Amino acid sequence: SQQGEEDPQALSIQEGENATMNCSYKTSINNLQWYRQNSGRGLVHLILIRSNEREKHSGRLRVTLDTSKKSSSLLITASRAADTASYFCATPRVANQAGTALIFGKGTTLSVSS
Amino acid sequence: ETGVTQTPRHLVMGMTNKKSLKCEQHLGHNAMYWYKQSAKKPLELMFVYNFKEQTENNSVPSRFSPECPNSSHLFLHLHTLQPEDSALYLCASSHGTSGSGELFFGEGSRLTVL
Numbered sequence: 237s238q239q240g241e242e243d244p245q246a247l248s249i250q251e252g253e254n255a256t257m258n259c260s261y262k263t264s265i266n267n268l269q270w271y272r273q274n275s276g277r278g279l280v281h282l283i284l285i286r287s288n289e290r291e292k293h294s295g296r297l298r299v300t301l302d303t304s305k306k307s308s309s310l311l312i313t314a315s316r317a318a319d320t321a322s323y324f325c326a327t328p329r330v331a332n333q334a335g336t337a338l339i340f341g342k343g344t345t346l347s348v349s350s
Numbered sequence: 351e352t353g354v355t356q357t358p359r360h361l362v363m364g365m366t367n368k369k370s371l372k373c374e375q376h377l378g379h380n381a382m383y384w385y386k387q388s389a390k391k392p393l394e395l396m397f398v399y400n401f402k403e404q405t406e407n408n409s410v411p412s413r414f415s416p417e418c419p420n421s422s423h424l425f426l427h428l429h430t431l432q433p434e435d436s437a438l439y440l441c442a443s444s445h446g447t448s449g450s451g452e453l454f455f456g457e458g459s460r461l462t463v464l
Contacts, residue, residue, distance in 0.1 A: 267451065278354070278440055278455035279393075328451055329395070329406075337383055337406060338453055340393040 242325055242344045249348055255312040257344040259325030260305075266331045268301055268308050269338065273322045282310075282323075315348045322346070353377040356441050356456035363431065364464050371426040371459045373441030380446030382424040383453065384416060387438040399424060400446050431463045 243258045261268065267286045271279040285292045285301045285308065292299045298311040312319055322345045326338040354375045363369050375382065384396040398406035399418040413435075415427040424441055438460050442453040 269452065271453075276438065276458070276460070278356075278457045279442075279453070280455070281452045284450055284452060324393070326453075336451070337395045337398045338451065339395065340385075342390075342392045 242341045246345045251350045257310045259308045265327045269326045270310050271324045317348050317350045320348050354456035356459050360460045362462045368429040373424040375443040379443035381444045383442040385440040433463050436463045
């Protein structure tokens, strides 16, 4: 079953602009993760935010989490053409169960033009 | 290089063929996963293995048969597939009972069923 739902489905911006992607989920979580996928390749982990955290930074990435609204956002600042990819949020299939799989949303396809 | 290697990267097979996908991880992880990624659909979880034991089977048709001989290797045996099974098959691993639940993905095996 689908847990995360990203919004928008597609986003086109110019280099240097910021990109914001949103994710909504349905059930209680202990963490939420964001992944990136270049076309036809495997997914790469970007950042994990725990349920007791509200904001987290990693380089040009900023993730927020609002557990009351069951939503998260990923902000990429000063985007580059190399940021062109699909971005997915993911949540554990079973909260607080070690070794459980992640459930992914449909993703946001980001296109950054130079 | 993510530490998870999938072979073959591309596979074309007829509906009556039998083939296998292979995944190997060099990260010392205890959990391994198969996901299916079809066009315009979210990643679909197929199977989860923890310490070589299958812990999740997401109602996958029996024409897909997983095998996990040890914690480092995972296979997906394919037989009498349908054209709708054409997709990118992604293998991933994680620490399992320890760690944050971050998944490390291989580059995928692109399967085309004729």
